[in-house]
Amino acid sequence: MNTAITPQKATGEPTAIILPTPDTIFLARAERFEALALHHGLGEWLGFLGRLTHAQHKALEAAGEELAAPAAETLERAREHRMPPLSVATFQRPVVWHDILRNIVGDLLEDAPVGARDTLDALLVTSAEELDKLAEKLLNGEPEGADMARLPYIAAAMQVVFTAVASKLDASALPPMEAHSACPVCGSHPVVSVIRSEGPTAGRRYVHCSLCNTEWHVPHATCVTCGDRDKITLHEIDGDDGIAHAESCGACESYTKLIVQPKNVRVDPVADDLASVALDMLVDDAGFVRSEPNYLLIGAAEE
Ligand SMILES: [Zn+2]
Ligand SMILES: [Zn+2]
Known part of the structure; x- marks a missing residue:
């Protein structure tokens, strides 16, 4: 326990909101996972998460253009009601997210640990309807035991979608x-x-x-x-x-x-x-x- 963090003095009003930078966010994270994995008791797991994150980067590069910012009227309505414009409760998940997930899973399968392979194989043949149900449970519901192994990958795909769309917003127009x-x-x-x-x-x-x-x-x-x-x-x-x-x-x-x-x-x-x-x-x-x-x-x- 300590109280030794003395932050540098920053002056002026701080920037309220910083949107993600899609070109580098997952790439830098993947590199950090790889660096952490080198000297860590959980190195194998962290290394795997580094590969997962790198797959997120590639999936975002491939699909980023198809993920558009919400329409102006949706943004205006969000501002009026002081609601987050991409609220997980109401955001219409674009169908391309299924491809994003399959790209991530396909990438990982090339070099997946035995323990993860069955889950990854199963995800590749999971129906679109079932994938949508899993995403809904992840973001707005109560995930059940049987879903758990698949959820980190569903979450990885959702992070790509929400990050890509968030990066296209105007931070200064967001409601506090x-x-x-x-x-x-x-x-x-x-x-x-x-x-x-x-x-x-x-x-x-x-x-x-x-x-x-x-x-x-x-x-x-x-x-x-x-x-x-x-x-x-x-x-x-x-x-x-x-x-x-x-x-x-x-x-x-x-x-x-x-x-x-x-x-x-x-x-x-x-x-x-x-x-x-x-x-x-x-x-x-x-x-x-x-x-x-x-x-x-x-x-x-x-x-
Ligand atoms: Zn508190
Ligand atoms: Zn967010």
């Missing part, structure tokens, strides 16, 4: 959200928060969407879940590299991971979150409940 815990683009929860190291946002804390990779500003030492500022405690693992911290809140008893980019400019919210699951165990043991999902971790407990 009242809660820190809802993405202003798709309404999902963030995966972690990041203290950024470069450019005009250096030293600021942004939370990173678990689905569409949008980031939005939340002030330091503020609970992402309930907004409390008085009962915040930072935790880290002694002797660790200082990249991953957990910010727990005594008011709502939840915690959010905090990835410190000034420690390593190449950190990635999704990859560094999964490389620091030991920290989650530490904070879980202290009685706090993680407030945010990491879609690539869905089903891991079931296997």
